Amino acid sequence: MSRAQPYLSGLLLAGRRVLVVGGGTVAQRRIPRLLRSGARVEVVAPEATPAVEAMATAGELTWTRRAYRDGDLVDAWYALACTSDAAVNEEVAREAERARVFCVRADLAVHGSAVTPAVGTHDDVEVGVLTGGRPRRSAAVRDAVVAALQSGVVDDHAEPAAPGVALVGGGPGDPELVTVRGRRLLARADVVVTDRLGPRELLEELGPHVEVVDAAKIPYGRAANQDVINELLVRHARAGKFVVRLKGGDPYVFGRGFEEVLACVEAGVPVTVVPGVTSAFAVPAVAGVPVTHRGVAHEVVVVSGHVAPGDPRSLTDWPALARLRGTLVLLMGVDRLDAFARVLLEHGRAADTPVSVIADGTMTGQRVLRSTLGEAAERVRAEDVRPPAVIVIGDVVAVGGDAGEA
Structure with a gap:
């Protein structure tokens, strides 16, 4: 028996x-x-x-x-x-x-x-697996079922997603670094509005019925671009579509994500936010640079480099940053690195402060340049380092040596 x-x-x-x-x-x-x-x-x-x-x-x-x-x-x-x-x-x-x-x-x-049982969760679905006392097999089957649900291979929804907008942080570039919830919502999208910093490989997983809008190709200036994106999100949601706005990194870390949330709220469009892994911390980590390290840095400051020091639009107190002893992470700063380095040096940062410039972080073409504050801008020009890149300034750069560069 x-x-x-x-x-x-x-x-x-x-x-x-x-x-x-x-x-x-x-x-x-x-x-x-x-x-x-x-x-x-x-x-x-x-x-x-x-x-x-x-x-x-x-x-x-x-x-x-x-x-x-x-x-x-x-x-x-x-x-x-x-x-x-x-x-x-x-x-x-x-x-x-x-x-x-x-x-x-x-x-x-x-x-x-x-x-x-071996238990897994997908949205509001609980998956429990028993295989007659073979826990490894139970876990393997559980993982396979949950992965199929997350990727959309198995559709657990009897009805399409309700109209609205999901603002999804896609992470620093590697498609495996998007959150579970972000991938799940992406699998349910009718429309995906993306840009060049969103994880491109994720678009291959979308069904043929999904409309993909490349926001980077909208022919307007930067400010108008955001207005058009806001209008796109609202228009598609009002047309009864579930819209995913796929952004690189985290939507709220210099991603203008809250502007898109406000546009949806003002238009009466339901909106949800899915935080993402920010490139400010993830990219240095993959490159072997801990933005904080015990005994080395007690603070880390993330700064946008989209405007130069002294620009009337700048909200950054560069002299105050120069006096800090911790880590400075600079986003969107490659083209103006000479100006940022100059103001930091003028106000007290040492010229031999270690600097790491990580281009295309987490991607197959990742490049890591290590230098000093006094020489980094010249090295970036000489080696033709182009955006997107994350710049880390501080003693933590020297902690990891060459870890993560292979």
Whole structure:
């Protein structure tokens, strides 16, 4: 006779007591999803990992700091035996059997009365997979199903997305650095408005019905360009389309994203914002430059270089930046690097301050130029470094050596 298969069921644990015996790494992995379900989680353990202790300190759960005792399952609806001691786990399972409380034994699943599936989440869809005691296979199947949902290969929506606009930060360029939610919304788009800094490879995943608007090709000046983009978003949404505005980096880090949000709000168009991985920090990281490092930098300042120092439009206090000892990350600054270097040198930054210029960061053509504040502008001209590039100024540049340049 074949072994009985578990019966999959969704437990509604909101407001109900769940007992977790053990405070180690297994408990640490299981607890967050229990908390998300709204369960009243109580941990019984003489010791706990720092993460479990932090959850208790924050009031997310109750931690009873002692060993398990018979009777601890009174009023519990669900139990997890997660200790490293098989004898204790067996005691918990025995009490659960007597009390008719379903119990998961983390060390020996077949001796419990419940089994934890490999669980994944996509939007409001929970995916649970059991493969008869083969956890690696369960995890592999779970990952494949969730990936198919995220990419749009499997469409879990019976109806098209409601009309509106999603402002999606695409990250620094590598398509794998877009957020899960960003990729999910992109898969549901009717219209995608993008530009040259948005991850180009993501457009290949779109269905043939999706209209792609390249905002970089709109034949107007910079200011008018933004007005036209705003009008496009509103017009398509009012026509009943779900519009994704795909931007490079994070929409709010010198991306003019909030201007687009305001335009939608003023027009009465529903809009949601999906933050992205900002190139200001991600690009240096990939190039082996930590924008902060213990004992080296206690501050990091991100500055837009779209206008030069002394320009009436400039809102930057360059003399104040020169007096700082930490890290300066300069975006859109390649063409005016000589002016930025000059003002920093004039107001106190040392000429030998390390500088890293990372062009096409995270992309296959990434280039990393290392220099000093006194020589960087000349090196950039000599080696014909072109935008987009992120410039990092400060001692952190010297910390990583050549890490990340290969």
